[in-house]
Amino acid sequence: MTQHQEDTIVALATANGVGAIGVIRLSGPQAITIANSVFKGKDLRKQASHTIHFGHIMDGDVILDEVLMSLFVAPKSYTRENVVEISCHGSNYIIESIIKLLIKHGARAARAGEFTMRAFLNGQLDLSQAEAVADLIAANSKAAQQAAMQQLRGGFSNQLQALREQLVTFASLIELELDFSEEDVEFANREQLRKLVHEIVLIIGKLIQSFELGNAIKQGVNTVIAGRPNAGKSTLLNALLNEDRAIVSHIPGTTRDTIEEVLNINGINFRLIDTAGIREATDTIEQIGVQKTMEKISQTAVLLYVYDVNALSATDLTADIAELVKPSIPAIIVANKTDLLAPTAATIQVQLPDGTDLVQVSAKEKQHIDELKQLIYQRTVKGQLSADETLITNIRHLEALQKTEQALMHVLEGIQTQTTSDFLAMDIKQGLHYLGEITGTVTTDDLLDNIFSKFCIGK
Numbered sequence: 252m253t254q255h256q257e258d259t260i261v262a263l264a265t266a267n268g269v270g271a272i273g274v275i276r277l278s279g280p281q282a283i284t285i286a287n288s289v290f291k292g293k294d295l296r297k298q299a300s301h302t303i304h305f306g307h308i309m310d311g312d313v314i315l316d317e318v319l320m321s322l323f324v325a326p327k328s329y330t331r332e333n334v335v336e337i338s339c340h341g342s343n344y345i346i347e348s349i350i351k352l353l354i355k356h357g358a359r360a361a362r363a364g365e366f367t368m369r370a371f372l373n374g375q376l377d378l379s380q381a382e383a384v385a386d387l388i389a390a391n392s393k394a395a396q397q398a399a400m401q402q403l404r405g406g407f408s409n410q411l412q413a414l415r416e417q418l419v420t421f422a423s424l425i426e427l428e429l430d431f432s433e434e435d436v437e438f439a440n441r442e443q444l445r446k447l448v449h450e451i452v453l454i455i456g457k458l459i460q461s462f463e464l465g466n467a468i469k470q471g472v473n474t475v476i477a478g479r480p481n482a483g484k485s486t487l488l489n490a491l492l493n494e495d496r497a498i499v500s501h502i503p504g505t506t507r508d509t510i511e512e513v514l515n516i517n518g519i520n521f522r523l524i525d526t527a528g529i530r531e532a533t534d535t536i537e538q539i540g541v542q543k544t545m546e547k548i549s550q551t552a553v554l555l556y557v558y559d560v561n562a563l564s565a566t567d568l569t570a571d572i573a574e575l576v577k578p579s580i581p582a583i584i585v586a587n588k589t590d591l592l593a594p595t596a597a598t599i600q601v602q603l604p605d606g607t608d609l610v611q612v613s614a615k616e617k618q619h620i621d622e623l624k625q626l627i628y629q630r631t632v633k634g635q636l637s638a639d640e641t642l643i644t645n646i647r648h649l650e651a652l653q654k655t656e657q658a659l660m661h662v663l664e665g666i667q668t669q670t671t672s673d674f675l676a677m678d679i680k681q682g683l684h685y686l687g688e689i690t691g692t693v694t695t696d697d698l699l700d701n702i703f704s705k706f707c708i709g710k
């Protein structure tokens with residue numbers, strides 16, 4: 252797919268605000284001519300691609316700045332168009348003046364994501380790779396960065412492409428049958444087709460399943476800390492955050508009754524959510540707090556239930572566990588304040604539900620906190636994360652895969668019930684259509700606008 256853009260666009264590629272240098276990027280057929288018209292130095296039109304040139308930006312006779320010009324000659328650039336990058340001094344005044352000057356000389360201010368959109372339209376990236384660019388910019392943990400990088404490098408796209416090609420082969424054989432429909436021929440071996448579609452359905456099913464973890468990696472894994480008042484929830488939160496205070500230390504938008512902090516364990520971000528203590532509902536306002544806590548618990552990826560080993564009877568502990576621990580959500584029982592352990596308390600023995608772990612810690616003395624961290628990681632991630640396995644992190648991809656799966660299930664049903672070729676062909680095509688939506692083989696302007704408008708300006 253190649254489309255020619257007539258405009259030459261310009262935007263600041265580096266972050267807004269004062270920095271040592273700012274990089275202004277131009278892309279489009281006139282990028283080199285426009286840059287050259289404001290540049291005093293070598294004639295940029297005569298320079299080779301991927302070269303850098305020192306000189307001055309001139310506004311008439313006035314020197315605006317001393318700069319470096321980086322040259323990318325089409326099609327060897329990020330957008331596959333002519334690209335010039337001006338590295339200037341990072342003052343807001345200088346940056347604004349240079350951009351204005353370039354607009355005066357024929358460039359147009361770029362819209363959000365327009366550089367990457369051009370890279371997509373010109374075939375440099377497919378759609379899922381373009382989306383990965385945005386994910387990469389937003390990545391703030393090792394796992395999120397790796398998932399985005401894998402997608403940017405085309406891991407996911409290649410996998411989908413391979414599936415598509417196999418299906419296309421069958422689709423064309425079945426189409427051929429339609430041409431000979433009078434003669435009752437079968438070019439596409441139904442057993443082979445069934446096997447292939449079955450295999451593809453399995454692969455797609457796995458990709459669909461990977462979304463839960465992929466999404467958690469991208470957004471952070473929700474980890475609710477709950478327990479009775481005074482159990483030591485806040486102290487535990489602080490102990491967990493102690494050395495590893497994450498890049499994002501306080502997530503805005505959280506309500507007063509719950510606190511959210513980000514904790515990085517083994518490259519994955521966990522959103523620790525400290526809740527209002529359960530069972531303190533003596534008045535309506537507190538009741539609302541408890542309700543919120545129950546709601547948070549129902550949505551968490553993993554639950555840390557904290558209790559005070561010296562204050563809770565086995566009966567109460569059993570009751571709490573029965574109420575809070577649900578089979579669908581991994582739970583870790585955190586027996587806290589073991590530094591004060593009274594000899595009798597140690598004898599509390601309760602029956603833990605299947606899949607529940609118990610770990611004894613002292614939040615105050617920071618004992619066994621690392622053990623707890625590794626347990627949190629294991630219960631949510633380990634066993635599911637391998638280096639080269641594709642993770643779906645994007646809800647748009649998830650939806651397209653689910654629709655593909657549905658269409659292919661129809662194909663399987665059709666083969667089973669010996670449906671006619673035309674119906675089979677229709678369902679296969681439907682599946683191909685949805686697969687194509689992911690990589691952008693099939694797109695609409697709305698879809699593209701929707702995706703790229705979420706990018707920042709200059710990307």
Ligand SMILES: Nc1nc2c(c(=O)[nH]1)N(C=O)[C@@H](CNc1ccc(C(=O)N[C@@H](CCC(=O)O)C(=O)O)cc1)CN2
Nearest residue numbers: 264274276301321323326327328329330336366375710
């Ligand atoms: N200064 C700068 N840094 C950047 C970018 C950029 O555009 N400018 N990028 C993006 O925003 C990323 C790098 N992406 C890029 C991808 C391709 C090409 C490019 O010139 N490709 C040519 C030549 C490849 C080669 O020489 O091997 C090509 O694909 O033909 C440049 C940057 C991150 N860093």
Ligand SMILES: Nc1nc2c(ncn2[C@@H]2O[C@H](COP(=O)(O)OP(=O)(O)OP(=O)(O)O)[C@@H](O)[C@H]2O)c(=O)[nH]1
Nearest residue numbers: 480481482483484485486528587588591613614615
């Ligand atoms: N000895 C000891 N005291 C602890 C430990 N953890 C917490 N505490 C103490 O227990 C008291 C309650 O701790 P918090 O962390 O405020 O408990 P909480 O569960 O957040 O309480 P609420 O906010 O009321 O729900 C504080 O005085 C803590 O210092 C521990 O491991 N050992």
